[in-house]
Amino acid sequence: MYVNNRIAVLKICLLFLSFIFDITANPCEFNVKVEQGIHNEGFHRNITYRILFNTEEDEERWLYRDCIVGLEQTLPPGVYTNPDELGDLRRTNRLNAIPKNPINIELPAEQSDPSTVYVMDNIRHNEAYLWLPVHARYHQAVSGGSTARNEIEAPKLYLRCPDQRLELCNKAVVPSISLLCNGSSKEKCSWKVIPYTMMTDTLIWDVPVGNTDHYYIVAVGTSVVIVVGSMYLLKTIHEYKVGLRKKTL
Numbered sequence: 001m002y003v004n005n006r007i008a009v010l011k012i013c014l015l016f017l018s019f020i021f022d023i024t025a026n027p028c029e030f031n032v033k034v035e036q037g038i039h040n041e042g043f044h045r046n047i048t049y050r051i052l053f054n055t056e057e058d059e060e061r062w063l064y065r066d067c068i069v070g071l072e073q074t075l076p077p078g079v080y081t082n083p084d085e086l087g088d089l090r091r092t093n094r095l096n097a098i099p100k101n102p103i104n105i106e107l108p109a110e111q112s113d114p115s116t117v118y119v120m121d122n123i124r125h126n127e128a129y130l131w132l133p134v135h136a137r138y139h140q141a142v143s144g145g146s147t148a149r150n151e152i153e154a155p156k157l158y159l160r161c162p163d164q165r166l167e168l169c170n171k172a173v174v175p176s177i178s179l180l181c182n183g184s185s186k187e188k189c190s191w192k193v194i195p196y197t198m199m200t201d202t203l204i205w206d207v208p209v210g211n212t213d214h215y216y217i218v219a220v221g222t223s224v225v226i227v228v229g230s231m232y233l234l235k236t237i238h239e240y241k242v243g244l245r246k247k248t249l
């Protein structure tokens with residue numbers, strides 16, 4: 001009985017101590033800024049992310065040195081990444097990006113779901129520059145035509161360091177998550193979710209939607225071209241034959 005009591009008291013003390021430790025643990029002042037942009041024109045574009053791990057103060061720099069940054073980008077149904085293209089980029093060491101789930105690149109936007117892709121890179125000189133090639137899905141044509149708006153939400157940011165340094169941060173500030181280590185292996189690693197400030201606007205991509213009304217115009221136009229073209233061809237052949245006959249006469 002006496003021993004049990006002592007253990008209980010010890011447990012309470014430990015609980016109390018770990019509580020005190022947790023709230024006084026290093027809060028790890030993250031000062032991360034992200035600038036995103038979407039480049040090129042048409043149905044194939046390039047999203048870029050510039051991630052700045054600030055810092056002027058030397059005592060914060062240890063937090064990021066030699067770490068790997070990972071982005072989790074969710075794309076709306078109207079936008080996709082091509083898994084084969086990402087595979088080529090990985091194999092040639094140009095980009096470490098991998099889709100979270102299989103992606104069907106053939107489907108029109110109406111039959112697609114949002115998809116998620118991971119992009120990773122090392123931090124160099126307190127900075128990481130990531131990019132992602134993206135493509136627009138076709139939308140089913142509607143009468144009158146229009147544009148479909150794709151709004152690309154801000155990515156989630158993760159950090160993975162070669163040691164346990166992030167474990168020293170307050171758990172509430174940097175919760176852990178188990179994700180792929182990189183695109184080249186199926187192995188999972190423990191990443192930390194890092195808060196950041198987005199410095200640029202939400203990415204908006206308006207995609208033109210075909211006009212079903214145009215189909216009739218196109219069909220009529222095509223027929224006219226075929227008829228006129230055939231008549232012109234027949235006329236030319238006829239003239240050629242007449243010319244030949246005249247020559248031989």
Ligand SMILES: *[C@@H]1O[C@H](CO)[C@@H](O)[C@H](O)[C@H]1NC(C)=O
Nearest residue numbers: 039045046047048131132133
């Ligand atoms: C996207 O932009 C990045 C950075 O400017 C560049 O390195 C990359 O080659 C571009 N990719 C494509 C597919 O245009």
Ligand SMILES: *[C@@H]1O[C@H](CO)[C@@H](O)[C@H](O)[C@H]1NC(C)=O
Nearest residue numbers: 181182183184185187188189
């Ligand atoms: C990917 O992660 C695995 C497991 O941690 C590691 O062995 C491999 O070297 C990594 N590859 C690259 C290209 O970083």
